């Protein structure tokens with residue numbers, strides 16, 4: 001079987017084109033969306049992610065506000081920058097790049113929920129639980145959008161989400177069980193008695209455990225769609241570091257479709273971030289127009 005490649009880079013390009021048109025319409029109304037990022041420390045991966053986000057913004061016409069803090073910054077110093085961005089009218093939405101090595105809950109809670117383009121503020125996660133509209137987390141929405149764009153049936157599908165983290169596994173399972181998605185979801189984690197059995201039943205498998213090669217070909221139902229969210233770094237026999245996903249590479253022999261890694265869910269995470277920034281700006285325009293009427 002030759003698995004279809006669920007190419008996130010191609011979809012990122014399409015989404016950027018659509019967003020550029022929406023940003024132009026906002027500009028006609030006098031609004032320039034602005035994305036703020038807060039980066040703590042000198043982790044090369046985090047620097048790459050933040051740099052990529054600002055490059056994406058430039059291509060779409062979104063202004064960039066970048067606050068880089070040195071390693072060893074305190075929680076208070078990070079919170080000062082968060083409060084500054086909460087109050088900055090040029091900043092439509094912002095995020096604090098994770099991990100910071102600090103109290104992530106205190107940081108997430110300090111972000112103005114209306115500017116929370118990561119969709120990870122407790123209030124916004126609460127709205128998701130309640131089924132109300134609010135900014136949605138970027139990686140989970142990226143997974144759903146990737147499946148939609150490649151016409152992978154979601155309604156009625158059995159989905160195994162491997163990983164129960166706050167940024168991916170848990171919110172993704174909530175999104176997939178909304179009426180608009182209508183999937184049946186099993187969340188697998190370190191306490192799952194028989195991972196292979198749970199995964200083998202699934203039409204769609206999301207690997208979000210961060211354990212390289214955890215999900216092997218014998219666990220895959222023939223024809224299933226696989227999304228790899230794992231971004232562990234391993235050193236190969238050549239001594240070079242590379243990204244290793246949660247799926248064993250040979251799963252392509254059994255699956256119907258597979259997201260490459262890199263090039264799958266990562267670019268979709270960036271696409272959803274841009275979408276959240278534009279949506280936040282559109283909401284702010286609507287509120288301003290309603291206030292003026």
Ligand SMILES: Nc1nc2c(c(=O)[nH]1)N[C@@H](CN(C=O)c1ccc(C(=O)N[C@@H](CCC(=O)O)C(=O)O)cc1)CN2
Nearest residue numbers: 049095096097098099118138139262263264266267269
């Ligand atoms: N505040 C947040 N922090 C983090 C998030 C997040 O959603 N919000 N997610 C991850 C990192 N992340 C976004 O910030 C992210 C991950 C991957 C990519 C990406 O495009 N990856 C490329 C390959 C990169 C490589 O070669 O290493 C790909 O998959 O093709 C973008 C953003 C943790 N922190």
